[in-house]
Amino acid sequence: MSKPDTPVVATNFLRAVVQSDLEAGKHAKVVTRFPPEPNGYLHIGHAKSICLNFGLAQEFGGDCHLRFDDTNPAKEDQEYIDAIEADVRWLGFQWTGDVRYASQYFDQLHAWAVLLIEAGKAYVCDLTPEQAREYRGSLTEPGRDSPFRERSVAENLDLFARMKAGEFKDGEKVLRAKIDMASPNMNLRDPILYRIRHAHHHQTGDAWCIYPSYDFTHGQSDAIEGITHSICTLEFEDHRPLYEWFLANLPVPAHPRQYEFSRLNLNYTITSKRKLKQLVDEKHVNGWDDPRMSTLSGYRRRGYTPESIRNFCEMVGVNRASGVVDIGMLEFCIREDLDAHAPRAMCVLRPLKVVITNYPDGQEESLELPRHPKEDMGMRVLPFARELYIDRDDYMENPPKGYKRLEPNGEVRLRGSYVIRADEAIRDADGTVVELRCSYDPDTLGKNPEGRKVKGVIHWVPAAHSVECEVRLYDRLFASPNPEKAKEGGSFLDNINPDSLVVLSGCRAEPGLAEALAGERFQFEREGYFCVDSRDSRPGHLVFNRTVTLRDSWGQG
Structure with missing residues (x-):
């Protein structure tokens, strides 16, 4: 791979949008939010969204909320909440007010669901998931109306109340919006508003056995909080008409506008939370904070600085053009930072x-x-x-x-x-x-x-x-620039780099490093940039992680 030239700071089209809205008097104050689902650790792609939302609020004297869109208790955990809060703080940002949870709005969301039923715009459906997929149609064929679509308002209110009371099993019934089964936008084909889930929730306990869908929760939570610019990645562009349908058909206190930007795609990197969790669960790595992971906690443990991550996000820029960023740009940012600041x-x-x-x-x-x-x-x-x-x-x-x-x-x-x-x-x-x-x-x-x-x-x-120590030579977790692409019958796991971690014991460091603290960073002359491991290093057992080599030598013989 060729060495990247010095990156040029890219543009951010949303700065112009916010500036224009303020100058036109559309909003008196900018209010943004970072709304992760607490079902995994944050990765490098989330850093771009964090820097964007918090950065715009800072730049224009506004507020940025941290809100957990916690609608699926089966996959959520307090561990993830704590890790996300720590990552946001580590990047150098602080949210406005208390941490917010979509679950705080469950009573209001339920009341609005009842309003949709009373208006004839929502109904309880008994189709199984398999039947619902069949009725939904395809990108080339319209869907078909559910046989339960014309239930009376009274019957729907009764069934929904009984769903809430816990009379039915998981998956036995759902509440759906009544929109348009023939719409070319699949998201408008009577989307699910509520599912039955007899699951303990980390915030609400056992108060609920029905939980709102992400699509129904997200936009209304923005409206409740008075978000002025609801910023999300391009895969949610097709969800915007549904977002706006809910806002138009409910007595919400505000009408946020959704703006989409391209997500961060980095070569040699996986950012799917499902696949990152698979790497952890199947022990291909040593936890979510393994220094080979693309999680922010992994980068932090490896020795990356928050400044280098923020500079990287600024260089990548914010636009609507999808593409893949060379990981060399991220490595350039950390080298530049550590070259200037690492002893x-x-x-x-x-x-x-x-x-x-x-x-x-x-x-x-x-x-x-x-x-x-x-x-x-x-x-x-x-x-x-x-x-x-x-x-x-x-x-x-x-x-x-x-x-x-x-x-x-x-x-x-x-x-x-x-x-x-x-x-x-x-x-x-x-x-x-x-x-x-x-x-x-x-x-x-x-x-x-x-x-x-x-x-x-x-x-x-x-x-x-000299001080005896252990040195861990970390490299890229994947050997392929596109680790998602696997050979027929294979998986992304086949692209794991077998040399992504080399552990050297019996290394000898100069005596002054004996007192080095967890997280401290150094340039080991002629070897690279290293930091003291925050998990395994302790008095009498000094462990250094390689953050990055002195220069890009990837792929060179």
């Missing part, structure tokens, strides 16, 4: 012991290195002594042309330290190099003597004072 450190991922034979035994000196090459973050101190570790990949006995690291009788500079020469390799019984005997030039600290050419600079840590 530098050294960590040897595959340690190879080095003994400097001409360095005095028992001697130790303190070397100062900057914590950042450009920003004023102070200095860090590294002890330098006779024994140290370098990375095993930084020594090669038969190197290829252009190799700029350590080789037999070759020299390199240790970062912030001396020039050393490889004099002898010590091997084990299998012939594997287990130790290097090197010599150093005491006149090369911080300088390169005239006439001496040193090919490269490598990182290192002191043997006695």
